[in-house]
Amino acid sequence: MTNHIGKNRLAGKVVIITGAASGIGATTAEVFAREGAKVIVADINSDGAEAQAAKIRATNGDACALTVDLGEPESICAMIAGTVEIYGGLDVLHNNAAATHLAGTHDTAVEMLDIKVWDDIMRITLRGAMIAIKLAIPEMRKRGKGSIINTSSASSLAGASSFTSYAVAKAGINLLTEYVAVQHGKEGIRCNAICPGLIVTPATAATYAAPDGPGAMMLRHHLTPRLGKPDDVANMALFLASDESEFITGQIIAVDGGSSSVQPFNADMQEMMKKFVTQKGAH
Numbered sequence: 001m002t003n004h005i006g007k008n009r010l011a012g013k014v015v016i017i018t019g020a021a022s023g024i025g026a027t028t029a030e031v032f033a034r035e036g037a038k039v040i041v042a043d044i045n046s047d048g049a050e051a052q053a054a055k056i057r058a059t060n061g062d063a064c065a066l067t068v069d070l071g072e073p074e075s076i077c078a079m080i081a082g083t084v085e086i087y088g089g090l091d092v093l094h095n096n097a098a099a100t101h102l103a104g105t106h107d108t109a110v111e112m113l114d115i116k117v118w119d120d121i122m123r124i125t126l127r128g129a130m131i132a133i134k135l136a137i138p139e140m141r142k143r144g145k146g147s148i149i150n151t152s153s154a155s156s157l158a159g160a161s162s163f164t165s166y167a168v169a170k171a172g173i174n175l176l177t178e179y180v181a182v183q184h185g186k187e188g189i190r191c192n193a194i195c196p197g198l199i200v201t202p203a204t205a206a207t208y209a210a211p212d213g214p215g216a217m218m219l220r221h222h223l224t225p226r227l228g229k230p231d232d233v234a235n236m237a238l239f240l241a242s243d244e245s246e247f248i249t250g251q252i253i254a255v256d257g258g259s260s261s262v263q264p265f266n267a268d269m270q271e272m273m274k275k276f277v278t279q280k281g282a283h
């Protein structure tokens with residue numbers, strides 16, 4: 001189906017977006033379809049994936065839902081085969097899904113960490129992405145080029161007191177990105193990763209809206225006047241999926257309001273300096 005709403009930056013490209021039933025992936029599916037892509041909305045949440053694909057079709061986009069469990073290699077194999085059966089090939093793989101439901105209170109500091117939680121997060125978030133790439137490459141080779149976009153996280157860049165498995169899996173995604181870029185660059189198959197910082201999705205909006213809550217605290221550590229939204233990540237993914245980024249591969253690109261570019265104590269230092277100047281001015 002031809003789409004005339006956007007600028008057709010992805011005209012005719014067949015794209016898989018995993019985890020596209022909700023959050024950032026759902027927004028990205030809408031943005032890609034608006035730009036003329038044929039979008040496979042892949043998710044373990046079948047009803048959510050069907051609903052999102054139907055929403056896209058209702059606005060004249062081209063989308064189909066496929067159920068996938070990234071923890072199961074056969075299921076990933078069926079996702080790739082299903083995509084080729086529906087749309088005749090594969091141009092872009094966006095590994096957006098992660099086992100976010102296992103993060104939070106389950107994914108603790110190493111000493112308390114349940115090994116099963118570690119294994120499940122690694123299996124879904126890191127191994128799942130690797131298997132999807134492994135199976136996508138032969139299909140991209142048939143097209144003569146391709147773009148793989150992995151979603152990493154700002155959590156992968158430094159240590160923290162919790163989310164151990166999630167962050168280590170995402171650090172693995174970063175290096176996997178570079179390995180795939182090296183191994184397939186000469187074939188025209190590119191691989192890049194996006195490192196989102198805090199992105200406020202419909203599921204987390206209420207938590208971050210509270211004036212004294214974690215949103216306000218996080219904003220102090222951003223260089224921008226606002227926190228991130230799904231479109232910020234979707235727009236970067238759009239660029240990486242399109243031929244506009246043809247010369248870009250092996251990159252880990254932060255979409256985080258500059259929060260990974262600032263020294264961790266900067267916000268506190270600014271406040272201390274303000275107090276110091278006020279006190280000095282008072283004497």
Ligand SMILES: NC(=O)c1ccc[n+]([C@@H]2O[C@H](COP(=O)([O-])OP(=O)(O)OC[C@H]3O[C@@H](n4cnc5c(N)ncnc54)[C@H](O)[C@@H]3O)[C@@H](O)[C@H]2O)c1
Pocket residue numbers: 018019020021022023024025042043044045068069070071096097098099100101124151152153154195196197198199200201203
């Ligand atoms: N929201 C943020 O602040 C933020 C920050 C950094 C990185 N990220 C990353 O961005 C991506 C999207 O995050 P989000 O906030 O939209 O999360 P989300 O929880 O809204 O979406 C994750 C999606 O993945 C799907 N999923 C989970 N397990 C799956 C499995 N086994 N097989 C297939 N699908 C599965 C879920 O059903 C869900 O639709 C994730 O990779 C996440 O780690 C998000």
